[in-house]
Amino acid sequence: MAVKKKSAIKKTAKKAAKKTVKKVTKKPVKTTAPKKNIKKTAPKAKKAVAKAVNTQKSLEVSLIELIKQTSAVLPDDVQKVILEALEREEKNTTAEYAMNIIKANIELAKKKSQPLCQDTGTILFYIDHPVNFDQNKFTAQIKKAVVKATELGYLRQNSVDSLTGENSGMNVGPGHPSIHYHQHNKKTVEVKLMLKGGGCENVGAQYSLPETRMEAGRDLNGVRKVILDAVHKAQGKGCGPGVLGICIGGDRGAGYIESKEQLLRKLDDKNSIPELALLEQEIVETSNKLGIGPMGFGGKTTLLGCKIGVLNRLPASFFVSISYMCWAFRRQGVELGSNNQIKKWLY
Amino acid sequence: MKKLDYPFSHEAVRELKVGDMVLISGKIFTGRDAVHKRLHDGVKPPVDLNNQIIYHCGPVILQDKKTKEYKVTAAGPTTSIREEPYQADVMKDYGIVGVIGKGGMGPKTLQGCKDYGCVYFHAIGGAAQVLAEKINSVDAVYWQDLGSPEAIWELSVTDFPVVVTMDAHGNSLHAKVQASSEAELKKALE
Numbered sequence: 001m002a003v004k005k006k007s008a009i010k011k012t013a014k015k016a017a018k019k020t021v022k023k024v025t026k027k028p029v030k031t032t033a034p035k036k037n038i039k040k041t042a043p044k045a046k047k048a049v050a051k052a053v054n055t056q057k058s059l060e061v062s063l064i065e066l067i068k069q070t071s072a073v074l075p076d077d078v079q080k081v082i083l084e085a086l087e088r089e090e091k092n093t094t095a096e097y098a099m100n101i102i103k104a105n106i107e108l109a110k111k112k113s114q115p116l117c118q119d120t121g122t123i124l125f126y127i128d129h130p131v132n133f134d135q136n137k138f139t140a141q142i143k144k145a146v147v148k149a150t151e152l153g154y155l156r157q158n159s160v161d162s163l164t165g166e167n168s169g170m171n172v173g174p175g176h177p178s179i180h181y182h183q184h185n186k187k188t189v190e191v192k193l194m195l196k197g198g199g200c201e202n203v204g205a206q207y208s209l210p211e212t213r214m215e216a217g218r219d220l221n222g223v224r225k226v227i228l229d230a231v232h233k234a235q236g237k238g239c240g241p242g243v244l245g246i247c248i249g250g251d252r253g254a255g256y257i258e259s260k261e262q263l264l265r266k267l268d269d270k271n272s273i274p275e276l277a278l279l280e281q282e283i284v285e286t287s288n289k290l291g292i293g294p295m296g297f298g299g300k301t302t303l304l305g306c307k308i309g310v311l312n313r314l315p316a317s318f319f320v321s322i323s324y325m326c327w328a329f330r331r332q333g334v335e336l337g338s339n340n341q342i343k344k345w346l347y
Numbered sequence: 348m349k350k351l352d353y354p355f356s357h358e359a360v361r362e363l364k365v366g367d368m369v370l371i372s373g374k375i376f377t378g379r380d381a382v383h384k385r386l387h388d389g390v391k392p393p394v395d396l397n398n399q400i401i402y403h404c405g406p407v408i409l410q411d412k413k414t415k416e417y418k419v420t421a422a423g424p425t426t427s428i429r430e431e432p433y434q435a436d437v438m439k440d441y442g443i444v445g446v447i448g449k450g451g452m453g454p455k456t457l458q459g460c461k462d463y464g465c466v467y468f469h470a471i472g473g474a475a476q477v478l479a480e481k482i483n484s485v486d487a488v489y490w491q492d493l494g495s496p497e498a499i500w501e502l503s504v505t506d507f508p509v510v511v512t513m514d515a516h517g518n519s520l521h522a523k524v525q526a527s528s529e530a531e532l533k534k535a536l537e
Binding site: 098101112115156225235237239291292293295298326 | 366405420421423425428449450471472473475477480510521523524525528529535536
């Protein structure tokens with residue numbers, strides 16, 4: 001897979017390079033300055049302009065490639081747990097049938113380079129960047145890439161004005177795409193992308209502890225109870241088997257944001273907080289005993305994973321925020337090189 | 348694996364039971380939120396829905412600029428429960444034999460299935476590519492004023508894979524799994 005990706009990148013990069021060359025060579029013609037003057041001052045200025053245009057163009061190409069790959073190809077860690085889930089289901093059951101169709105769909109979308117699921121979801125970008133990084137410029141580039149990717153059919157026209165019901169057709173508008181910046185101490189720029197469909201977003205939940213109905217107190221046992229309650233409430237409606245991203249604490253807003261960021265963790269990593277590592281494992285095991293199964297048909301795999309983070313809270317509040325991700329767990333990431341070309345894939 | 352071939356009939360779907368894996372071949376009509384609301388409001392359907400199947404789906408459809416032919420590029424099911432207020436009446440008023448969707452439906456629709464000899468077929472959510480491959484052709488489109496995803500698309504399918512999760516005899520896999528998983532949840536919380 002890695003080989004394929006590289007060649008695809010090279011191709012698109014070459015195309016972009018060709019285009020930018022054309023553009024740059026055209027530019028001097030447009031200037032009104034006398035020819036002599038251009039000849040004298042051009043080399044340096046031309047080089048600088050070419051470099052700026054080049055890196056900007058390659059950023060657009062890199063971002064579109066990231067969107068395309070995210071929409072069509074599931075990351076290796078997710079594919080691995082889906083295949084394991086298929087193995088676990090009993091033969092000739094509706095659960096096995098569902099998992100087989102899911103497997104075929106993953107292969108077909110990759111082969112055709114087309115969206116795995118027609119709901120290409122909320123477009124969530126997470127950018128880790130060095131000090132002195134121009135976020136405004138980067139945001140503009142992301143929006144441009146999203147519009148282009150929508151035109152190319154990698155993304156569905158998925159952004160609706162909540163008051164008028166009008167679809168912008170471009171996936172750009174208030175809150176769309178959703179972009180989150182983090183400054184880090186490294187020199188690199190890392191761009192992660194997650195596409196999260198509406199069906200699974202709708203079964204997310206936020207609990208405020210203590211929860212009297214379930215007798216869930218303000219401790220890890222209470223946290224466990226409400227998480228299992230959310231899994232049960234979701235049944236198959238979130239296109240299970242799914243993955244949970246959870247945040248303990250925070251205010252309501254921060255809790256949901258952190259719960260989604262937990263989904264950026266690789267499925268096979270281990271929580272550095274031992275109690276949470278244990279809880280993550282136990283939630284998956286217990287959920288799978290509930291027998292909800294793929295699509296809610298009944299079966300052995302209800303959850304493919306669970307990731308829990310923690311934020312401080314106010315003495316008066318204790319929120320548990322739960323984001324449910326469907327089996328079509330579309331997330332990818334890239335590290336950009338100094339010229340904004342894709343240097344490395346992160347998942 | 349069972350097969351259900353066009354033309355469909357109430358007799359044929361009454362034979363189906365919860366848990367049956369079925370391959371549907373023939374004609375199906377897409378219809379989601381706006382179509383159900385309009386039908387429920389009493390607007391006459393643009394095509395005779397008697398003995399037909401409605402698919403809860405907002406497909407991604409491209410039109411060839413030269414030939415004007417339509418092609419389905421992604422066509423997974425959408426969440427069915429939003430049609431719960433309308434579905435049973437649509438079954439009664441227009442004589443459909445079944446619906447295809449995802450996530451299951453509630454008691455009103457289950458009663459409708461029983462009263463009017465209908466079945467709820469569950470397609471695999473998210474499997475947009477596999478399901479689009481089973482569509483041979485787009486034969487017609489109606490009510491395009493509702494917008495492309497909400498219009499009625501008449502599709503020809505071969506071996507479209509579904510599971511019966513609500514049958515015409517009052518059985519619902521969703522109600523069953525809900526109850527059994529609740530019992531397990533109680534045990535886990537003890």
